[in-house]
Amino acid sequence: DLPPRVRIHEVGARDGLQNEKAVVPTEVKAEFIHRLAASGLTSIEATSFVHPKWVPQLADAEDLFPRLDDIEGVALPVLVPNERGLDRALALGARRIAVFGSATETFAARNLNRTVDESLAMFEPVVARAKADKVHVRGYLSMCFGDPWEGPVPVHQVVRVAKALMDLGCDELSLGDTIGVATPGHVQDLLSELNEEGVRTDAIGVHFHDTYGQALSNTLAALQHGVTTVDASAGGLGGCPYAKSATGNLATEDLVWMLEGLGIETGVDLDALTATSVWLAEQLGRPSPSRTVRALSVR
Ligand code: HMG
Numbered sequence: 193d194l195p196p197r198v199r200i201h202e203v204g205a206r207d208g209l210q211n212e213k214a215v216v217p218t219e220v221k222a223e224f225i226h227r228l229a230a231s232g233l234t235s236i237e238a239t240s241f242v243h244p245k246w247v248p249q250l251a252d253a254e255d256l257f258p259r260l261d262d263i264e265g266v267a268l269p270v271l272v273p274n275e276r277g278l279d280r281a282l283a284l285g286a287r288r289i290a291v292f293g294s295a296t297e298t299f300a301a302r303n304l305n306r307t308v309d310e311s312l313a314m315f316e317p318v319v320a321r322a323k324a325d326k327v328h329v330r331g332y333l334s335m336c337f338g339d340p341w342e343g344p345v346p347v348h349q350v351v352r353v354a355k356a357l358m359d360l361g362c363d364e365l366s367l368g369d370t371i372g373v374a375t376p377g378h379v380q381d382l383l384s385e386l387n388e389e390g391v392r393t394d395a396i397g398v399h400f401h402d403t404y405g406q407a408l409s410n411t412l413a414a415l416q417h418g419v420t421t422v423d424a425s426a427g428g429l430g431g432c433p434y435a436k437s438a439t440g441n442l443a444t445e446d447l448v449w450m451l452e453g454l455g456i457e458t459g460v461d462l463d464a465l466t467a468t469s470v471w472l473a474e475q476l477g478r479p480s481p482s483r484t485v486r487a488l489s490v491r
């Protein structure tokens with residue numbers, strides 16, 4: 193059985209733009225997020241409060257976030273790796289944050305300069321303080337299927353860190369296929385194992401990158417398992433500067449096309465969203481990699 197409605201968690205402004213070679217002007221980012229909201233998306237990751245030297249593309253977070261104050265009825269979560277990031281986010285009134293852990297040691301070292309357990313220790317006070325303040329916390333888990341340095345990642349290794357993130361008090365968990373190597377059977381195996389270990393499906397979102405063209409198949413497998421939160425990026429932007437071979441996320445337009453075909457509600461106006469991705473592609477100077485954006489924009 194498929195769910196009647198899916199909540200799309202839009203990551204283009206964060207996962208997408210963090211990976212652009214050129215730094216996108218703050219006013220373009222602000223307009224992008226306003227247009228995403230106008231197209232009906234209700235959960236839009238806005239930026240990251242990380243070290244500006246680690247991700248210079250998002251170093252304007254303090255300038256950008258207040259420009260979104262007039263957006264109503266839309267959740268605008270931000271990435272926060274540590275207490276310094278939390279302080280910065282709370283100072284601007286952020287009400288939703290995401291910490292981001294790794295299932296593998298190599299990526300934890302490269303992305304967070306920590307071991308897996310040291311990163312969990314770094315998140316612990318962040319989640320505790322956020323929860324005390326009634327701030328919603330998402331826990332990302334990267335490299336849930338494969339890692340560019342370590343190869344395939346065993347399910348039990350992923351489950352251990354997933355449970356640790358939930359035990360810290362995260363409200364939801366997003367399973368990241370950072371480099372896009374997952375296939376549908378693997379997705380269902382991981383979801384089943386998480387359920388067996390006590391992580392409920394309704395707390396789980398899926399975050400697929402489309403490197404091998406598997407993101408939609410993997411999404412369908414997750415929906416069949418009962419997942420109703422799906423991360424996607426307008427126009428298929430995305431990647432991770434600290435994960436070699438990571439390409440764009442599942443394109444939101446490709447996702448909406450499939451969900452509409454299945455009769456699943458998203459609340460998103462596909463034409464408005466496509467127009468936004470075409471506009472952003474012009475700003476970035478290259479076409480969107482999304483098949484749906486291309487098909488709809490040549491009509
Ligand atoms: P570090 O160098 O170990 O930091 O980096 P530190 O704790 O040793 O601090 C060093 C200095 O940085 C200090 O300043 C801190 O104040 C400052 P000093 O005292 O020397 O003057 N500092 C900060 N400044 C501003 N904001 C902060 C901050 N933190 C420390 N938040 C750190 C550790 C975690 C900070 C660094 O590794 C980092 O910023 N990493 C972020 C990497 C990142 O953003 N990656 C992309 C997002 S993850 C992703 O894309 C995957 C995902 O999409 C899911 C998937 O696809 O799998 C989510």
Ligand code: MG
Nearest residue numbers: 207368370431
């Ligand atoms: Mg990602």
